[in-house]
Amino acid sequence: MALFRKNGSVTVRLRSGEKAPNFQLSSAQGGVFRLDIRTAHGPVILAFVDAGEEAHGLLELLKEHKDEFQRAAVANRFRAREKSRASGEAYIRMGPTVTATVAAVVRAESMEQVKELRERLQLPYYVLWDETNWVSGMYGVPEGKAAVALVQSDGTLTWFPEVVESLQADKILQAIFPGGDKGSVAGK
Numbered sequence: 001m002a003l004f005r006k007n008g009s010v011t012v013r014l015r016s017g018e019k020a021p022n023f024q025l026s027s028a029q030g031g032v033f034r035l036d037i038r039t040a041h042g043p044v045i046l047a048f049v050d051a052g053e054e055a056h057g058l059l060e061l062l063k064e065h066k067d068e069f070q071r072a073a074v075a076n077r078f079r080a081r082e083k084s085r086a087s088g089e090a091y092i093r094m095g096p097t098v099t100a101t102v103a104a105v106v107r108a109e110s111m112e113q114v115k116e117l118r119e120r121l122q123l124p125y126y127v128l129w130d131e132t133n134w135v136s137g138m139y140g141v142p143e144g145k146a147a148v149a150l151v152q153s154d155g156t157l158t159w160f161p162e163v164v165e166s167l168q169a170d171k172i173l174q175a176i177f178p179g180g181d182k183g184s185v186a187g188k
Contacts, residue, residue, distance in 0.1 A: 013140030013147075013159070020149070020157040023135045025128040026111065028118045033103060033128050035151065043176050044101045044151045045069060048130075048141040051108035051117050058146055058167065059121055062102050065169035066125055069100040072176040100176055105130045107143060150175045 014020070024034040038044045047062055049055035102125035106114045111129050118127040130136050133143055141147045148167055150158045158175050160167055 014157055016158045018157050019155045020151040021138050023138065025105065025130060025135060028111065028115045028127040028129065033126050038101045038103070039151055039153050039155060042099045042101065042153060044103060045172060046139075046149045046151060047102070047104045048136050048139065048145075048147045048149075049104055049106055050144060050146070051106050051113045055104075055106075055117075055146060056121065058148070059104055059117075059123060061167065061169065062104070062125065063121065063123055065172070066102050068169060068173060069102060069176060072100065072173050101126065103128055105135055107133050107136055148172070 020035065022034070022036045024032050027033045035044060045062065047058055049058060104123065104125065104127045106117060106127060107130045108114050108117075111131075114127055114129045117123075128135075136143070139147075139149070148160045150160070150172060152158070160171055160175075
């Protein structure tokens with residue numbers, strides 16, 4: 001399977017259910033962000049944006065709900081209550097540490113623009129520089145367009161097809177915590 005497909009001069013977006021291509025990008029926080037390392041710890045929410053003002057609404061939405069996304073990932077990892085064979089007391093068995101990661105993949109001319117965006121909006125999550133639009137192109141997100149996707153720990157990709165301005169955090173929470181009681185996870 002090709003990492004991305006071209007139909008003439010138009011890049012075609014990867015479909016939900018396909019495996020997300022791995023990538024590594026420089027982070028405005030310093031260092032390098034690798035998708036495969038982050039998904040080893042839980043799902044990753046990717047927001048593909050340009051550095052301009054039109055991205056602010058989406059980036060603010062993700063900032064506002066970052067803690068809910070992390071709680072949903074942790075709650076999804078809990079297993080059913082079991083009774084101890086020795087004491088008969090109920091307990092919760094938990095797997096390895098898991099958390100949802102939020103990362104903005106920013107198309108910009110310079111890392112300075114990416115850092116300035118992060119500082120101006122006080123973004124508490126990864127802000128990555130897609131210097132040559134390589135990652136956006138690999139995922140099929142054209143320049144000038146914003147998109148949001150969730151990459152599960154197994155690498156499965158889920159797109160959120162809503163217009164980015166109308167994207168609701170509940171849709172992302174449902175994808176992180178399928179079949180769960182998202183109301184109790186999100187503290188609602």
